[in-house]
Amino acid sequence: MVDALTFLTLFLVIVTLLPLWRHPHWLVRGWDFPRLQLAVFALFVLMANVFAHAHWLAIVACFVCLGWQLWWILPYTRLWRLEVKTAKGQDSQRRLRIITANVLTPNRQANKLITLVHQFQADVLVTLESDDWWQSQLETLETQLPYTMKCPLDNLYGMHVYARFPLEDTSVEFLIEDDVPSMHALLVLPCGEKIRMHFLHPAPPSPTENPASAERDAELILVARSVSDSAQPIIVTGDLNDVAWSSTTRLFRKISGLLDPRVGRGMFNTFHADYPFLRWPLDHIFHSHHFRLRQIQRLPSIGSDHFALFTELYLEPSAAQKENGLQAEAEDDAWAEEIIQEQNVSDEKVPRPGQ
Structure with a gap:
C-alpha cells in the first residue's frame, strides 16, 4: 500500500x-x-x-x-470573475452568431450539423476537417449563408466558412505547414461595421501527427502578433488543438490582447465527444474588447469526436470599454519571439483584412 x-x-x-x-x-x-x-x-x-x-x-x-x-x-468555472461582460444591447444588426464545428472527416452525419445551423440561426459556420463530401452536403446551406470560403482537403485539415453577411478581403493561407490552411476575412455586419476574422486549425502535438507543438504554437503566435496593434473588431475561432488553460493559449491571449468569453462561465469542453471523463476545451473563440457576450454553449453531438461550439456576440456601439483580459509582460514577448524565430517566420505573413 x-x-x-x-x-x-x-x-x-x-x-x-x-x-x-x-x-x-x-x-x-x-x-x-x-x-x-x-x-x-x-x-x-x-x-x-x-x-x-x-x-x-x-x-x-x-x-x-x-x-x-x-x-x-x-x-x-463560475467561481471566477467574468472576463467578458454580458451584452444588454438589442440591435439585431449588431449581433453575430457563430458555430465552430470540427466535423471529423469520415463522419457522415452532416444532417445533424445542418439542423443545428438552422435551429440556432447561425450567421457564420466554420467547419474543420471538411473535405469534398462535406462540401457537397453543406451546399444546401448556401441559400441562407451565401458568402463562402472553401478549402476541401482529405488530410483532416480541410476548412470551410459559410456566412450570412458579406465577406471581403478573403484569403486562404498556409502560414506554417504546406498542408494546414487558415482562413482570413472581413465580415460586414448589417449595421455596416466590419469585423476582422481569422479561422484556424493548426496541427496538434501528437505521436501520429507533429511530434512537437512548435508548428501549432508558431501559428497561434503569428496571428496573435498580427492583431495585437489593431483597432478593428476582431474574432479568432477554430479548433486550436490546445486547451483553454494551457501556457501557450495564455500566451496567445496576452500577446493578442483578445478576450476569452468562457472565463467565469465554464469550460465548454468540446473534445472528446465519446469519452465524458476525457474531455477538454479544444474549440475556441477569442475576440477584441469591442464585443460583449449574449450566449455561448456546447451543442449536441453531430457524430464527430468534437462537439460544435455556438457563440453569440454583440458588437458594442462604442469600443471604449475595456474588459479584464491578460496583460503581456517582457518575458511573454521574449517567449513569443523565441517561438517565431524557431520556425523562421514573420507575422507579416498573416493577412490583415481591412488594413
Missing part, C-alpha cells in the same frame, strides 16, 4: 511539473490537457496519503499539485 501510494505521488508530481518545462515535445505539452482530470487525481492521492498517515512531505506535495492544477482551471 505504501509503495503504491509513493509511486502515485511521484507520478503526480512529475506530470504536474512537466508542463513547466517549455519543451515542445508532445510528451511534455500533452500534460497541459488533462488538468481537470489531474486535479481529481491529486485530490484522490492526497486523501489516500492522509488516511494512510503517509510522510508529511507526500501530503504537502499532493496538496501543492492540487492547488497548482486548480490555479489553471478555476478561471473556467
